Amino acid sequence: MPDIGAQLWLLGPEIVLAVFAFGVILLDLVIKEKSVLAYLSIAAALFIMFTMFGRQGTAFGGMFLADGYGLFFNFIFLTSLCLSILVSLKYLPVERINFGEYYGLMLFATIGMMVMASAGDLIMVYLGLELMSLSVYVLAGFMRQSTRSNEAALKYFMLGAFASAFLLLGISFTYGLTGTTQISGVAQYIKDNGLAGNPVLAFTTILYVAAFGFKIAAVPFHMWAPDVYEGAPTPVTAFMSVGPKAAGFAVIGRVLTVALGPVSSEWTGLLIVLSILSMAVGNILAISQTNIKRMLAYSSIAHAGYALLGVIAGGPEGLASMMNYLLIYTFMNIGAFTVVTLLRTEGVKGEDLSDYEGLSKNHPLLSALMLLFMFSLTGIPPTAGFMGKFYLFVAAINAGYLWLTVIAVIMSAISAYFYLRVVMYMYMKEPGTVIPVQRSTAGRVALMFTGIAVLLIGVQPTGFIQMARSALAGFGI
Amino acid sequence: MNEILFGYLSFAILALSIAAITRKNPVHAVLLMIVMFFHLATMYLALGAEFLAAVQIMVYAGAIMVLFLFVVLVLNIREEEKGERFASGWPLGISLAAGLLILILIITDKVLTGRQGQFTQAVILQETHTKAIGKLLYTQYVFPFEVASLILLVAIVGAIVLAKKRLG
Amino acid sequence: MEQLGYLQQYVPVLVLMLVALGFGLGALLVGSLVRPKRPYAEKLMPYESGNPPVGEPRYRFSVKFYIIAMLFVIFDVEAVFLYPWAVTFDKLGLYAFVEMIIFIVILLVGYVYAWRKDAFTWD
Numbered sequence: 001m002p003d004i005g006a007q008l009w010l011l012g013p014e015i016v017l018a019v020f021a022f023g024v025i026l027l028d029l030v031i032k033e034k035s036v037l038a039y040l041s042i043a044a045a046l047f048i049m050f051t052m053f054g055r056q057g058t059a060f061g062g063m064f065l066a067d068g069y070g071l072f073f074n075f076i077f078l079t080s081l082c083l084s085i086l087v088s089l090k091y092l093p094v095e096r097i098n099f100g101e102y103y104g105l106m107l108f109a110t111i112g113m114m115v116m117a118s119a120g121d122l123i124m125v126y127l128g129l130e131l132m133s134l135s136v137y138v139l140a141g142f143m144r145q146s147t148r149s150n151e152a153a154l155k156y157f158m159l160g161a162f163a164s165a166f167l168l169l170g171i172s173f174t175y176g177l178t179g180t181t182q183i184s185g186v187a188q189y190i191k192d193n194g195l196a197g198n199p200v201l202a203f204t205t206i207l208y209v210a211a212f213g214f215k216i217a218a219v220p221f222h223m224w225a226p227d228v229y230e231g232a233p234t235p236v237t238a239f240m241s242v243g244p245k246a247a248g249f250a251v252i253g254r255v256l257t258v259a260l261g262p263v264s265s266e267w268t269g270l271l272i273v274l275s276i277l278s279m280a281v282g283n284i285l286a287i288s289q290t291n292i293k294r295m296l297a298y299s300s301i302a303h304a305g306y307a308l309l310g311v312i313a314g315g316p317e318g319l320a321s322m323m324n325y326l327l328i329y330t331f332m333n334i335g336a337f338t339v340v341t342l343l344r345t346e347g348v349k350g351e352d353l354s355d356y357e358g359l360s361k362n363h364p365l366l367s368a369l370m371l372l373f374m375f376s377l378t379g380i381p382p383t384a385g386f387m388g389k390f391y392l393f394v395a396a397i398n399a400g401y402l403w404l405t406v407i408a409v410i411m412s413a414i415s416a417y418f419y420l421r422v423v424m425y426m427y428m429k430e431p432g433t434v435i436p437v438q439r440s441t442a443g444r445v446a447l448m449f450t451g452i453a454v455l456l457i458g459v460q461p462t463g464f465i466q467m468a469r470s471a472l473a474g475f476g477i
Numbered sequence: 478m479n480e481i482l483f484g485y486l487s488f489a490i491l492a493l494s495i496a497a498i499t500r501k502n503p504v505h506a507v508l509l510m511i512v513m514f515f516h517l518a519t520m521y522l523a524l525g526a527e528f529l530a531a532v533q534i535m536v537y538a539g540a541i542m543v544l545f546l547f548v549v550l551v552l553n554i555r556e557e558e559k560g561e562r563f564a565s566g567w568p569l570g571i572s573l574a575a576g577l578l579i580l581i582l583i584i585t586d587k588v589l590t591g592r593q594g595q596f597t598q599a600v601i602l603q604e605t606h607t608k609a610i611g612k613l614l615y616t617q618y619v620f621p622f623e624v625a626s627l628i629l630l631v632a633i634v635g636a637i638v639l640a641k642k643r644l645g
Numbered sequence: 646m647e648q649l650g651y652l653q654q655y656v657p658v659l660v661l662m663l664v665a666l667g668f669g670l671g672a673l674l675v676g677s678l679v680r681p682k683r684p685y686a687e688k689l690m691p692y693e694s695g696n697p698p699v700g701e702p703r704y705r706f707s708v709k710f711y712i713i714a715m716l717f718v719i720f721d722v723e724a725v726f727l728y729p730w731a732v733t734f735d736k737l738g739l740y741a742f743v744e745m746i747i748f749i750v751i752l753l754v755g756y757v758y759a760w761r762k763d764a765f766t767w768d
Contacts, residue, residue, distance in 0.1 A: 011620075018627065022754045025634065029761040060620040099645065101638050108631050115624060127624045134628060138635035144644075153639070179591025189591060200584045482652075522655060532725050540721040544714040550706040602651055611733030614726075615741040622726070622744065626751040629719050633755035636715040637764050640708055644762070 007059035010066040013052040013074060014114050020044035021107035028100025034092070037103045038085050038442075044107070045078040045085075056474075062120045062182050068471030069323075070118035073250040076327050077113045077243050081106060083334045083446045084239035087341050090440035091235055094344060097142055106239065109135035113243055117250035122171045122181040122259070125251050129167065129215070132247060133160050136240050140232040152231025159224040163214035170207030173200060174259075184476065186259040196263045205267045208255055209274065215248035216304045217297075219277035229297035234344060234351075237293060238337030241300045246326045252311055253319055258476055264314065271312050272404060278305030279411040286418045290353045292340055295418060296333070299377060302415060303329055306408060309392045313399035316475070320468040321391040327464055328388035328457055332376040335450030339370045342438045342447070350435060356422055358431025366437060367426045369451045374419040376454045379412050384457035391465055479523070486520045489513075501558050503549040507542065514538040525598055528607040712764050723752050 008015065024037045031037065052074060055066040085106060092098040112132030119125045137160065141153025175181050177200055178189040195201055213221035229237045256267050282302030289295035307329070310322025343350025360367035376385030389412065396405045457464060493513035500506040518533040601609050614622055638644065691698045730745050759765065 022751070025630075025754060025758050029758065061617050063618070063620045099638070101634055101644075104634060105631065105638075108627065108634075111627065121621075123618070123621050124624070127621050127628065131624060131628050131631060134631045134635060138631070138638055141639055144639065175591070177589060177591050179593060195589075198589065199587045200589070203580055203584050206580075523652060525651065528729065531728075536718070536721055536725060540714075540718040544711075544718055547706065547710040547714040551708055551711060553705055555701075605732075607729050607732050611729030611731075612736070614729055615733065615737050615744055619744055623747060623751070625726075626723075626748045629722060630751055630755040632719050633716065633752075633759055636712055636719075637759060637762050640712050640715075641762060641764065642709075 006057070007064075010055050010057050010059045011064060012055070013048045014111055014118075016048055017044055017107055017111050017114070021104055021111065024100065024107060025104040028104065031100070034098050034100050034103075035089055037100045038089055041085055041103045041107055042082050045082045045110075049075060049078045058120060062184070063124050064115075065118050065120040067118075067475065068473060069253065069475050070114070070250075072323055072327075072468060072471040073117035073246060074114050076246045076323075076330050077110050077117070079327075080239060080242040080246070080330050080334060081110045083330075083338070083450065084235045084243075086442040086446035087238060087334070087338050088233075088235040089442040090438045091233065091341050091344060091443075094346060094438070095143055095233060097144070097233065099142075102139070102142060105135045105139050109139070109239075109243065113247035113250075116247045117254075119251070119254060120183055122174060122183065122186075122255070125255060126164070126167055126171060128247075129251070130164065132244055133164070133215075136236075136244055139236045140228055140240070142233055142236065146231070148231035149233065150231075152228040155224050156228045159214060163211045163221070166207045166214075167211035170204050170211060173204040173207070177201060177204070183254055183259040187261050187476075190260070190262040196266075201260075201263060202266050205256075205260060205263065206270065208260070209267060209270045212248050212252050212255070213274055216245050216252070216307075217301050218274045218304045218308065219281040219301060220274075222278070222281070222301045225301055226294050226297040229300070230291060230293045230351075234293065234337060234341040237296075238334045238341070241296070241333055241337070242326075242330045245300070245304060246330070249307060249311070249322060249326055253322070257311065257314060257319065268312055268314070271308050272401075275305045275308035275312060275404070276407055278302060278308065279408060280305075283411050283415045283418075286415070289418070291351050292353055292356070292422070293351055295353070296336060296340070299415070299419070300333065302411065303333075303377075305411075306389060306392060309396045309401070309404065309408060312401060312404070313392075313395040315395075315399065316469060316472045318395040318399060319475070320465060320472055321388075321395040323468040323471070324465045325388040325392055327468075328376075328384040328454075331450045331453040331457070332373050332383075332385055335369065335447065335454060336373040336377065338443060338447050338450065339366060339373070342366065342440065342443050343435060345436045345438055348435060353422065353425060354432070355435050356425040357429040359426040359435065361431050362434055363437055366447075369447055370426060371423050372451055372454055374423050376458070378416045378419040380416075382455075382458040384454045384461070387458055387461035391461075482523055483520075486516055486523065489516045490520065499562060501562055503552060503554060503557055504546075507545050507549055510545070511538055511542055514542070525601055526606055528610050709767065716759060716764060719755070720752075723749075 020040065024041060027040070028034070028037060052071055055071065056068075058065050085103065088102065092102060109132050112128045112130070112135060115124060115128030115131065117128075119128055137153050137157045140156050141150050143149035171181060174186055177195065177198070178186050180186060180189060190196065190201070210221060214224075217225040229241065232240070256271075257264070260267060279302050282298045282300070282305060286295050286298035286302065289298060307322050307325050310318045310320075310325060312318070313321070340351065343355060348355075356370075359370070372383060376383035379385045379389040381387075389408075393405045393408065396402075396408070490513055493509050493516065497506045497509040497513060500509065514533060514537045518530040518538070521527075521530040521533055596609050596613070693699075726748065727745070730741060734741060
């Protein structure tokens with residue numbers, strides 16, 4: 001084995017997070033105050049975020065790739081981990097689920113995502129996906145006394161198992177065809193042996209698109225999303241609407257654009273269908289929702305459709321706009337879910353749209369931030385959401401998909417209806433009963449952080465898109 | 478001879494699987510599944526994967542089966558027998574499965590085999606399957622192997638979180 | 646036909662399974678042929694130490710069994726990984742040893758966790 005120390009250095013972020021995860025699981029056995037575990041997890045994530053950059057190379061015979069692409073996604077995962085934990089701190093005691101395993105499972109899910117984003121081999125894609133999914137299934141069912149939460153976990157598990165089966169079938173066909181599971185090796189073999197146009201390869205492509213479609217909740221593989229998002233504990237919903245989705249996109253970037261890059265014409269068509277359906281179904285069904293978590297679930301389906309534009313456009317520009325959008329989506333979506341979580345207090349669910357009636361009268365700052373997030377999710381300037389969509393649409397137009405961009409713009413216009421309805425409820429309706437808000441300092445920190453990020457990226461958008469572009473150097477597209 | 482064996486095994490696996498999912502009594506379904514697992518193990522054996530065959534017996538016919546039986550015993554069998562065997566969406570499920578099957582049938586004669594690695598069937602027969610797996614798993618596939626242990630750890634935590642009565 | 650020779654090694658296993666199956670079924674068959682059959686209502690009743698039977702014979706088990714079974718599966722899988730390791734250990738040496746130690750320590754974390762969470766006690 002060549003120089004184990006150097007290989008372990010490349011794996012550093014994952015190893016540190018794993019050690020902290022063991023620490024959290026073991027400390028939970030002796031510690032009464034569970035918030036210590038939360039702060040420990042955040043400390044681990046922050047430590048990794050500040051030390052991980054600059055790693056470059058492959059480890060364990062190409063199983064693990066440390067590159068800018070993986071590190072950029074790691075940044076998204078760790079950000080969403082930190083924010084979701086901050087949001088959870090006061091929420092867990094309200095739901096009577098203040099157990100230390102919660103933080104441990106969050107950390108394991110994040111390790112799974114990081115493995116997925118840095119996978120150099122289809123086996124690693126599968127194992128990372130399973131590690132992430134298993135942890136998130138359990139987190140979705142964490143409210144053990146709630147039937148809704150149990151239903152969410154079970155549904156997510158059943159459909160997730162289907163997706164895994166598709167992925168495994170796809171991997172075994174790929175292995176049969178090419179004799180390798182290494183991502184770069186598959187691309188090389190397809191190129192060298194002229195496999196493009198082989199029907200088996202086309203079928204394999206369908207299997208991959210189906211498997212990853214489940215993970216990013218794209219129509220027609222979205223059936224689980226509304227029920228799972230509604231039933232899961234709200235911070236977990238925030239986490240899984242961002243982390244696993246971004247991980248799904250990270251893997252799409254590796255498997256479709258790299259491994260199956262030589263046959264990109266075969267999957268681009270499929271992704272276009274998925275993207276149009278996701279934008280249409282997500283945005284149109286969101287209109288009729290009265291539960292805000294369900295509404296945000298459909299919105300999340302629609303946003304998967306937008307982000308797919310970047311993959312369809314392809315090339316460094318398309319992928320960079322997709323990565324940039326997922327980062328922006330992390331801030332704005334977790335921000336919106338933070339507001340939803342803060343409305344959950346002892347005896348008040350705070351999930352219904354009517355709970356937002358006249359919220360601005362009693363909680364002006366909270367309402368202002370919710371307004372900001374809703375504007376951003378719609379894509380209204382000068383918020384981050386606008387800039388994210390702007391880069392996506394520019395990439396799509398440059399790649400020759402003007403008509404697809406027109407559809408996306410129309411769908412964004414439709415989405416304004418239900419996002420701005422929340423704003424209308426908050427500012428133009430008279431308050432019914434006074435809805436209390438959690439007194440959570442951590443929640444406020446998360447809110448301030450996401451709010452500032454959404455505004456800052458909206459005004460100063462070039463930083464992250466440049467970061468995404470430079471992360472793609474040496475990605476192999 | 479090999480063709481006959483393969484034909485019998487694949488037919489038996491399919492028939493037993495269909496029989497298992499159509500039983501109303503879950504205990505019968507589980508028993509049929511055990512028989513199916515043994516056929517599957519024989520199939521692995523016929524392909525020269527003796528380690529996989531042993532794992533199939535140990536883990537599936539042994540451990541997973543116990544898990545299934547315990548889950549069945551947690552159910553109320555009387556109630557289970559009264560209900561419909563399939564959820565209302567089964568026509569959709571069948572048509573999706575049929576579509577998938579047709580696609581697979583269309584592509585089967587287009588399957589090309591990729592390049593062969595160093596472990597050809599002759600090498601494996603000579604070296605024994607278990608050793609071949611050991612040599613690969615603990616050198617080239619170390620990283621997946623260690624990630625697998627994390628998955629098992631999450632399974633332990635998950636099982637206790639979801640099923641333990643008093644967690645605190 | 647190298648393959649066939651390989652499969653022939655397993656013929657004794659097949660014979661063993663057939664003999665085991667045949668012995669079980671044969672004993673039942675022979676028993677039913679030679680034993681006298683004079684059934685009446687009391688004889689057909691399940692035997693509960695002479696008392697009339699009470700309640701359903703099939704009752705639902707506690708979900709506690711599930712945790713036990715689940716932990717059994719997990720540690721069974723862990724044991725499976727030890728077989729290929731054991732047969733190749735002499736060739737792979739220290740490197741494989743350290744790998745396996747890491748693997749076991751990770752699962753040991755799970756074991757300690759399960760133990761301290763009283764997963765092995767029957768409360």
